[in-house]
Amino acid sequence: MADSMFVSILSAAVSSGTPVLYAALGELVCERSGVLNLGVEGMMLVGAVSGFLTAVRTGSLAAGVLAAIIAGGCMGLIHAFMTITLRVNQVVSGLALTLFGTGLSGYLGKSVIGVPLSATFHQVPIPGLSSIPVIGTVLFKHDLLVYLTYIVVPFLWFYLYRTRPGLHLRSVGESPETADALGVNVFSIRYASAVAGGMLAGLGGAYLSLAYAPSWLENMTAGRGWIAVALVIFAVWDPFRAMLGAYLFGGIDALGFRMQVMGSGVSSFFLKMMPYVFTIVVLIIVTATAARRSSRAPEALGTPYERE
Amino acid sequence: MGKARKIVLVLTVLMLLAGMVRLSGHSMAAEDKFKVGFIYIGPVGDAGWTLAHDEGRRFMEKQLPWAEGTFIESVAETAEAERMMTQLARQGCKIIFATSFGYMDYVQNVAKNFPNVKFEHCSGFKRAANVSTYFGRMYEPRFLSGMVAGMMTKSNILGYVAAFPIPEVVRGINAFARGVRFVNPSAKVQVVWTNTWYDPATEKEAAKAALDAGADVIAQHQDTPAPMQAAEERGRYGVSYNSPMSHFAPNAVLTGPVWNWGPYYVNRVKAAREGTWKSEDYWGGIVDGVVGLAPYGSMVSDKIKKAVADKQAEIVAAKFHPFAGPIKDNFGKVRVPAGKTMTDAEMLSFDWFVEGVVGTLPK
Structure with missing residues (x-):
């Protein structure tokens, strides 16, 4: 009993961590290029509603996911235009996009509240792997969008740390002047990163509306975009640590509810607080060890680049 | 510029x-x-x-x-x-x-x-x-919905996905539990707090925790139908809240108290x-007419509907009160003696669970 409880908590951690993971990966790419995006919440909502609307109209999940990615990408493009071309304050632009996305998604989604989805993402246990004890159930009895993260995370890590374009992306976030002097196109890399960040946030939203819920309700992200922003700091801008953090954040809820059912006396408020405590602790550690190059924020994060 | x-x-x-x-x-x-x-x-x-x-x-x-x-x-x-x-x-x-x-x-x-x-x-x-x-007086239809849940359950465990530990929510849980135990004295109501009014994903996860613990009917207090959807996915039942929610989970929603x-x-x-x-x-x-029950799902038998209708008539005629004594709390202490009925002021400041509720009140 205790064993199966353990497995079900871990499995729930993976599925409820996945939407936050997508959004956090998007934020990570964006921030690595030096652009802070506080519009994640709005981008997730726009992705969620676009994905849901499209899936309802066409009956195709693939079309829904694609629409969510495109819609998120468009939101990312707005952010890029505001912050990179107009060099508007990144915080203000991000907050505006969160407000905008919340309102827009509520407006677009009016017609599909309570409408059931004919096709939803179902569990697809991976043959062989899913029969491994514990790990099989925890990691390999999910839907396709969860499996996709198993590919995206290592790919992103490899791209950022082991390829030349990845090096360029990071250098733009560290020192855009140096990168520019070396012939790297700062503007196009930042544009691409902001758009990619929006796409991933949109995909995270689609996971909520097409797989996790699956339905559309106004403001259904309920703050997950903000958790994603915190998570990037928690992960010290590293995709694998973001994955770990997302599952930790996701697992806290699942753990809390099951502890209540088991009659533990730990307050649910206390458990809810834990991810944020972890984030603060990590922030302190990061700041204290800022000398180590691998574990700190991109140097040029938040500063618009202006060619001299 | x-x-x-x-x-x-x-x-x-x-x-x-x-x-x-x-x-x-x-x-x-x-x-x-x-x-x-x-x-x-x-x-x-x-x-x-x-x-x-x-x-x-x-x-x-x-x-x-x-x-x-x-x-x-x-x-x-x-x-x-x-x-x-x-x-x-x-x-x-x-x-x-x-x-x-x-x-x-x-x-x-x-x-x-x-x-x-x-x-x-x-x-x-x-x-x-x-x-x-x-x-x-939402506790009236809550009590009636508890009767429906108490008659439908097979496992005798009912999950209640609760919002915040405030008197209004506690009153709802207690009224539901009174209804459940009225028809099924061996059933228990397992409470799971989410500390949310509106977070579909979290509320669904909370419902799953109750389902994992063996609950076969899920009741809720939040403003989203997510707990009902969790019940639907597992092939179990649900008692919704606020507005009729059966179109979100047609095979799960038995009924639900509505405004x-x-x-x-x-x-x-x-x-x-x-x-x-x-x-x-x-x-x-x-x-x-300010509170009532949502239309029944097709799985609810006429016998159950009749029992609930009879009780509702008694409530309307002021012949029955969900919080009429004797009432014990969930530690077995008598809180309301036989012959007494809780006053409005007492109901508005509920800070204890009635007998049959499993869970703690976060303080």
Whole structure:
């Protein structure tokens, strides 16, 4: 009993961590290029509603996911235009996009509240792997969008740390002047990163509306975009640590509810607080060890680049 | 472009966007109509609490063709509520309904500035010459929905996905448990707190935890149908809340306590126009039609429907009260002796669970 409880908590951690993971990966790419995006919440909502609307109209999940990615990408493009071309304050632009996305998604989604989805993402246990004890159930009895993260995370890590374009992306976030002097196109890399960040946030939203819920309700992200922003700091801008953090954040809820059912006396408020405590602790550690190059924020994060 | 100009540009865009969000539900009131204002805590599309109030508004507009409702949705329980109510009063609203507990003090402040406007605050307890409070005896349909759940359960474990540990929610849990135990004395109600009013993903996860613990009927207090969807996915049953939710989970939802604000809004708006409006504390029950049960799912047998209908008739006739003694708490201590019935004040300050509830009250 205790064993199966353990497995079900871990499995729930993976599925409820996945939407936050997508959004956090998007934020990570964006921030690595030096652009802070506080519009994640709005981008997730726009992705969620676009994905849901499209899936309802066409009956195709693939079309829904694609629409969510495109819609998120468009939101990312707005952010890029505001912050990179107009060099508007990144915080203000991000907050505006969160407000905008919340309102827009509520407006677009009016017609599909309570409408059931004919096709939803179902569990697809991976043959062989899913029969491994514990790990099989925890990691390999999910839907396709969860499996996709198993590919995206290592790919992103490899791209950022082991390829030349990845090096360029990071250098733009560290020192855009140096990168520019070396012939790297700062503007196009930042544009691409902001758009990619929006796409991933949109995909995270689609996971909520097409797989996790699956339905559309106004403001259904309920703050997950903000958790994603915190998570990037928690992960010290590293995709694998973001994955770990997302599952930790996701697992806290699942753990809390099951502890209540088991009659533990730990307050649910206390458990809810834990991810944020972890984030603060990590922030302190990061700041204290800022000398180590691998574990700190991109140097040029938040500063618009202006060619001299 | 200068930095200052850029900032002004962005701020302008921000304000416009914020305006779009805030006033997305704003309807242009005709000049000669009697204007009625509403502020809502959530979006009209929440499928729960706010939807129920908005249906009340629409009902009122249909019944009273001379009245025109204006609403502002997703208004936070902060000074923003004060601004929004002031805005409604300035627009000429003669009566304003504030539909969330946390608006209480802001209603008082605005009411002082607009003595000729009537204010109605839902679920609060502070009144004034031009401020009434109103709420419903939701514990009555909660009790009845508990009876349905108690007769449907096979595992004798019922999950209750609870919002915040406040008296209103505790009262709901207790009424449900009383209903369950009335028909099924060996059943238990397992409470899981989410500390949310509106977070579909979290509420679904909480329902899953109760389902994992063996619950085969899930009841809820939040404003989203997510717990019902969790029950549907596992092939179990659910008792919804606020508005009928069966279209979200047609195979799961047995029934659910629902709000029906329409008739109350009609009466109060009429009274305000005719000058008969008085400040009062309204707590209506099934007998007034302000609370009731959602239509039954097809899995509920006629026998169950009959038992519930009989009990409902007794409640309406004031022959039965869900909180009539003897009542023990969940530690076995007698809280209400036989022959006594809990007073309104006692019910409004519930901070203990009745017998049959499993869970703790976070303090």
